[in-house]
Amino acid sequence: MSLHDDLTAVQRSLEDLVRSVGRLEQRVGGGLEIRRVRSDTDHLRESLELLRAQASADSPDRPAPTAGRAVSDMVTIPDAPYDASLWTDAEDEGLGARDRRAP
Numbered sequence: 001m002s003l004h005d006d007l008t009a010v011q012r013s014l015e016d017l018v019r020s021v022g023r024l025e026q027r028v029g030g031g032l033e034i035r036r037v038r039s040d041t042d043h044l045r046e047s048l049e050l051l052r053a054q055a056s057a058d059s060p061d062r063p064a065p066t067a068g069r070a071v072s073d074m075v076t077i078p079d080a081p082y083d084a085s086l087w088t089d090a091e092d093e094g095l096g097a098r099d100r101r102a103p
Contacts, residue, residue, distance in 0.1 A: 003055055004055070007048070007051065007052055007055060010048060011048060014041070014044055014045060014048060017041055017044075018041050018045070021034070021037055021038055021041050024037075025038065
């Protein structure tokens, strides 16, 4: 099986899981436990989308997914000196203001 076939099989299994969790939620109600399971299935869905995006970025013949953040989005950090004036009135967490002594 190719990677694409494996990802498609996982997607189908995940869709079955989502449907099963929905049926289970109708039977047992919307308690904390079922919300956790629902949240876990949502996280699995997001992780699979990221995996698909990574796989399609590695292989140019596959289209990139439309949902989620693109894998190639990179944040460039400049080499210019840091502007400390951005934080002149900020307080250090737990220590108070810069010009005062810590407790």
